[in-house]
Every structure is written in structure tokens, then in C-alpha cells.
Amino acid sequence: MKRKEKFIIIDGNSLASRAFYALPLLTTSRGQYTNAVYGFISMFLRLLQEEKPDYITAAFDMSAPTFRHKAYKEYKAQRAESPAEYREQIPLIKEFLNTMSIPYYQLEGFEADDLIGTYSQKAEESLLETLIVTGDADAFQLISPNIKVLMTRKGITHVELVDLDRLKDNFGLTPGQVADFKALKGDPSDNIPGIPGIGEKTALKLLHEFGSLENLLENIQQIKQKKVREKVEEYREQSILSKKLAAIKTDVEDSFDLKQCRFETESIDYSRVRELFKTLEFNTLLERLPEASKPDGEDSQKVFKNAAVIKDTAQLIQLTEKIVNAKELAVLLETTGPNPFRTDIVGVTLSLGPESSYYLPLSHGTKIDCLGKEEVLEKLKPYLENQEIKKICPDAKFIINCLKKEGIFLQGLYFDPFIAAYLLSPGKPSQKVSELIKEFLGLELTDREQFLGKGAKARKIKDIKPEEFKNICCSEAALLFDLCRVLSGQLKMRELDNLFFTLEMPLIEILSAMETEGITVQKDILEHMSVEIKDKLEKIRSHIYELAGQEFNLNSPKQLAFVLFETLKLPAFKKTKTGYSTSAEVLEELASKYEIAEKILHYRQLVKLQGTYVDGLIPLINSKTGKIHSTFKQNVTATGRLSSTEPNLQNIPIRMEEARKIRKAFVSQSPESFLLASDYSQIELRILAHISEDQQLVDSFLNDEDIHRRTAAEVFEIPLEAVTSQMRNSAKVVNFGIIYGMSDYGLSQNLGIERKEAKKYIQSYFEKYPGVRKYSEEIIQKARDDGYVTTIFNRRRYLPDIKHRNNNIRSFAERTAVNTPIQGSAADLIKKSMLDIFNELNHHNFKTKMLLQVHDELIFEVPVLELSESSKLIKDMMESIFQLKVPLRVDLKVGKNLYDMDKLVL
Incomplete structure (x- = not known):
């Protein structure tokens, strides 16, 4: 028997809305929201592959009022306006349908449901098998032997096929009873009133007994429950109106032409589809287009x-x-x-x-x-x-x-x-x-x-x-x-060509030279450290068991949680699905009062140190050169900073003394050379002064003041000489916190103070440095207007979440907008320094070699005979690399290894 031809009708708004709320708020690099489009197209391509339709179309709602609104002013009145992030994607979905030669329909005065109802009836007259794709159960009233509903569940990832049997088994209804059901119980989502006091169970019971709303209203006196009988009598007219609102029309007069809905791959404009996917950055979806889409x-x-x-x-x-x-x-x-x-x-x-x-x-x-x-x-x-x-x-x-x-x-x-x-x-x-x-x-x-x-x-x-x-x-x-x-x-x-050709491309040669050169590492020092840490771990483990009163697996979060919170009854700050949390955050909260928590933190830090930075470094020492040849990547971080891998030499911990000692293993290659470290002093704060043009901040650097001490004096409103070391440290956290957009909560956690006090610090800072406040406000607004921010070298960072409806996500984007021009400009400056210094050293045939870049610091191997001249050249070039409104300052240190280094004064 010849199979029936298949007709798919897509409820456009329903599918798009499901996709929008099911998927995270995806955006392109240019800030175009795409999650609804992506989900819609993904489902559409799935339908093509699995259902192989002969005809296909989509129906959309229009913003104009429908006949239902005219009949009942409160119809859907409770619904909030769709988010702008969703609304701007509907035209893109329609554009996609156009490129696929799929006609879509919308008609003023009617909802998409009414068009779907009409088209499905016309398809039935043409003896087609029809599949309605929607997330709206209203479509169940259209089901027939030839019409089925493919319901999207859990967003768009799960679907359920509902036919006559499934409708009866799962919902206890026939298609003709769906509108009656809503007329009785109402529908809060559409603001259909129904009959107050009648819920789902009662509505089903009445329909099973009376068959339809009309039969029920003709036989009200036969309703056995007095309260239900009275309610139906009282709200008789409201139930009739409710059915009128719930019932899908199947006789809309419009320009629908089934022939136009025939789907043929030959009519698809593949070049436009690929161009659209390229614009929307849907690279993976290209693979799912029908075969004819290949060039x-x-x-x-x-x-x-x-x-x-x-x-x-x-x-x-x-x-x-x-x-x-x-x-x-x-x-x-x-x-x-x-x-x-x-x-x-x-x-x-x-x-x-x-x-x-x-x-x-x-x-x-x-x-x-x-x-x-x-x-x-x-x-x-x-x-x-x-x-x-x-x-x-x-x-x-x-x-x-x-x-x-x-x-x-x-x-x-x-x-x-x-x-x-x-x-x-x-x-x-x-x-x-x-x-x-x-x-x-x-x-x-x-x-x-x-x-x-x-x-x-x-x-x-x-x-x-x-x-x-x-x-x-x-x-x-x-x-x-x-x-x-x-x-x-x-x-x-x-306007990124200058950055590309004059900085990023020439930098490749420098990074290659650094990787090839590598840095000498003494394996025996790391092996000795490994033994020392192993001994420390054993002692700390024994001490923890003594404090706990029992032995247990320290590496098992479950056992650790039981000991801390069940046996020792320590206060539990956080719970997860699997039980009490023993995260670093929780342990740090407990460490100030409970020695066992402080010891466990130290134990974990030493385990990480040994595994990653001691034992982990040893296999990476090249057996031929005795060096570690780290890989520097310039296309990873969003700010423009270099990253380091195999191993990551930019991430060696510095808080613990044991961790800092790892630097002892990084040594000069020969007795005739030293390691020289040249470090930009407070470069990000200096860049902040430059781009914010805050006079107070600029003057502090021009006068070569201790910026953290000056900030402490301003924020605490005391004379410079009265600033204590603790006040200076707090001001340092505030200074860098402002750069990274730290909130009052973050500052309170960092300083261990009340949130109110932290908020006061931030407010006081902005009052004393109004240029910084102005910069923050203006750069956030610029990010909103342009969708990106730039560094002083015109490097761009796009911020698609800058208008996000979620406050936390939007706030993070705003902090990024403030920080990127600062951190990114610092990255540009040190890259420019690397390039110019490398070329200058080669020009003068120096034997000094650039080995590493660690954030704002450059590490060199310098022959003893070149130390004075090379150091001066490096310092002068770094400090004059770019003309800021404040002076750049570089600190030099020299030593035989990266741990034992002395300040070098020229």
C-alpha cells in the first residue's frame, strides 16, 4: 500500500518560546541573541531527518488583538510582555524559513492555533497524514485518525507523540472534550476563567458523565454534588464564554495554499542558509543540512x-x-x-x-x-x-x-x-x-x-x-x-589590522624563541622538595587524625563531611545534593575557629602542590636540555594576556612558603649568567589612572607616592603618616577590587568585614576618586551601546551579556567591561615590550635571552658581562614603551634562581 503523504505544521511561536527558555541565552561574538533560533532550527532539522515530510509550513501569532480579546478583554491579560531578547529572534527564524523555501502564515485577528486548526482540516480533506509540532496542549482538540500532535516536553529535547489512543489513555479525553475541559476548569496560562471551584478531577468526572459542556448545561439538575451543581448554574454563561475562548477555529478564511507547502530540497537556497548560519555562528548545524547543501x-x-x-x-x-x-x-x-x-x-x-x-x-x-x-x-x-x-x-x-x-x-x-x-x-x-x-x-x-x-x-x-x-x-x-x-x-x-600586523604576528617569533630556549630546572631540588612535602603530609595527616579522634580517608569528601559535621558537630555552612560540602570556601570559613579545618586546608594545598607543581614538573624536564620548554599561547584568554601550558608557569602558587620554594629549582643555565626579573610596578592601577584621567590618582603617580597608602588616607580620611600597615593592605584590596569590579559582598569576604562597612569603603573610594566612577559608568554605557570595549591598542572584547535580563550575568559583564580595557591594555604593553626588547637585543648582538613572561613580569637569562647594560636597556624600554599620563615603573631583581633574587638598582 502506498504511504500517505505527510504534512508537518509547526507552531512557530510555541517552538521558539520553548527553545528560548530551555537553552541558555546564547549569543554570537557580536552580541546577537540566538538561543531561540538555534533551538528552533535544531528541531526543524530533526523533523526533516526523522519525519521526512512531503509538505511543511509554520504558523505564527501576531501582536494585534484577536477575536478572543474582543470577546473577553482579560484574555491573556496576565501575561508579561515577551523579553526583548526573545522578540528580536523571531525575524531570524522567519528568515531561516525563507532560505529553506518554507512558507509561514500569520493573520491579524487570529492566533497561530486557528491557522493550524484550519490547515490541518484542509490537509485531512486532501487525505494527508498531519503532524502538528507544538508545546501547547490546546492542539489536542485537533487530533483525529489522520492528525497527531508532536508535543515538545522539557524544552525541546524530549517529544511525545499524542494520537487518539494516547489522548484517551493519558488524559482521559476525546479531542472534542478538550475545549469543554478548559471551559470547566479554566486555564490560568491564557486567563480563561472557567467555573471557579471546579478543578481538573471534577471537570473530568463531569465530562465522563455528561459527554460535553452543552449536554452538562442542559442537565444541570442531574449533577449529584450540590456545590458543583450550584457553581455550574451560577457560572453557566462564563463557561460558555470560556469554551469560545478555548476552542480552536478550523474555518479561517486566508490565502493558504497547500501546494506552496510542498517540501523539496532543490528549492532550498543553500548559499543563503550557509550565510545565515555563518552570521549566527551555527557551525555545527551546517553538518545537519540535507546532502544537497554541499558546495x-x-x-x-x-x-x-x-x-x-x-x-x-x-x-x-x-x-x-x-x-x-x-x-x-x-x-x-x-x-x-x-x-x-x-x-x-x-x-x-x-x-x-x-x-x-x-x-x-x-x-x-x-x-x-x-x-x-x-x-x-x-x-x-x-x-x-x-x-x-x-x-x-x-x-x-x-x-x-x-x-x-x-x-x-x-x-x-x-x-x-x-x-x-x-x-x-x-x-x-x-x-x-x-x-x-x-x-x-x-x-x-x-x-x-x-x-x-x-x-x-x-x-x-x-x-x-x-x-x-x-x-x-x-x-x-x-x-x-x-x-x-x-x-x-x-x-x-x-580596525584590528594594525594590532594584528604590528604586534600579534611579530610576537610569534619571540614566543617561538622563548619556547625553544626554555628555562633550566634542577631536578634534584624538586625531588628533595617532594620528599620534604611527603614528610609534612604524613605529620599533618597524623595531627588531623588526632584532632578527629579517628582515622579516615582524608581524600574522601563523604568521609570528611561525616567526621566534621556528624562526629565533631562543626557548623555546616553549605549542603549539596550529595551531603555536606567540604569545599575550600567552607573550610576557610571554619579555619579561623577550628584547628582541624585549618589543617585540612593546609593538607589539601600540599597535596595539590606536590602533585601538580613538584612531582608534576619533573617529567616535563627535557632530558636532552635539562630545561622546561613551556608553551605560550596568544589566542586563549579573552583579555589578550598570554597563557602558559605544559606546564603552566604563570600559575605557580605564591601564598605558601612551600610553594614559593619551587622557584629555587628554576636556575640560571651556567655559573657565568644570572636570571633577571623585570616587573611592571602597579601597571594596572597606572593604566586606570591614564584612562580614567582621575586627577587625584594621576597626581599620586606623578608624585611617586605609595598609591595604596594614599588610598588608605583618602578612604579612611586620615593623614598619610597615620596609615597603618593593616589600613594599607585594606586599601590595596580596595584598589585592585575596583579594577576587577569587586562588589561590596566580595570586598567584605576579602577583608573579613561587614558588608555595610565594605559598601562604605567603596562609596568613599568613588567620592575621593570621582574620575574612576565616571570612567566605570561611561565604559559600561559604551559596552551597552557598542557591544564591546577596547584597550589602548584597540584590542576588542565583545560583551554579549551586557544587556542580559539576569542581574548576576549582566553584572559580571559590567565588571568585565570595566576591567578589560585595564587588564587588556596591560597585556598589550607587555607584549609590545617583549617585541621591542627582543629586537633591540638582537640588533646589538647581546647574548641575553628572554625566557619567560609571567603576567606583568619578564624573565631573562643574562651573562654576567652584560648584566649592567642589558638591565638598563630592558628597564628603559619597558618604562618608555608607551606614553601614559602617568610614568611606567619597572622593578628589577637578579639572582641565580627565581627564589633567591635581590633588588637591582641601576
């Missing part, structure tokens, strides 16, 4: 047709002859791992332009498939080191370091698309070329993970024949030129 109707492996594998010397020579005349060269490397110092190159991809791309396998497939690595790299070396040939390299620093290990020093680096994309969307770093191509070019490629697989079953490149693999890398390399063009245009449009 040119081809699969992703055929996007690029001119891929060639270089397998013999003659082909290699021909390629180098072409490279000689190339102005630009895209370079990709295939390696065995992500760490450039522990990986091998198994393939090189070169592209001379969008139409020519070559894959050079070095060690995968069979020997017949590959040229030798030495031969290939030797032939390519002159061109990779040619400054005149501009290189486009994704993750350029990784490529530079891998080639450097092979004796090739890449020159002419021009463009790293990862860094460009990061500047455009600093909150959304990408690590795949295929992701960038999808986002900025709207083309979907099969990436390596899709091709190779995941986890233990993933294939290794070395086991794959080059001919199978070439399209993956050659397609990416060929598209890098278009990607570079698009990203360059967007950088220029947002």
Missing part, C-alpha cells in the same frame, strides 16, 4: 580538485621551480603529536594559490609512497627561509618550532588565521583550519578527526596512503588564501 552538490572530499602528491625527486624539483616565482606560500605540517619538541613531521602541504596544492608525504603509507624526509626538507629549506615569499601558516608558532628542530628557520611569516580569528572573536578560540573555513567561507570540509576517527580506534596518519589523505590537507591549504583575504578584510573593518 556544488559535491561531497567535502571533492571541494578541491587539483591536489597532487609529490612522490619522486623529479616532481619535487618541478615543485621547487614553481615556488621560486611564488609571492605567497601556504604551509601546513602533519605531525605525530601536538608538542613540537616531542613530535615528528610525517607530511608537508604546500599551496601556491587557490588552484594548486601539493602534499609531500615524508613517512607514511609505504616507502614507495614517500620521498625521504631529509631530501624533501633540504630542497624546501631555501624557499621556507626566503623572506620575500610570504607565508600563510595556521598555528604558525607550532610550524616554526617543528621546522626549527629540523634545522629550518622559517622566514617571511605573513599571516596566521588562528590569531586573526582570535582577535575577531577573543572569547571563541579555534584550533582547526576546517572550523575557520566553515565559519568564514561557509564551506564544510572533512577535518582530520572525522577522517581518522577518535580515541583508541583512530587511525594514524603514518598508516594511511598519501593518495587517500591528500584531499584533506590540500583542500585546507588551497582555501587558506581565501580565508586570509576574508579575515584581513574583517580585521581592517574592525
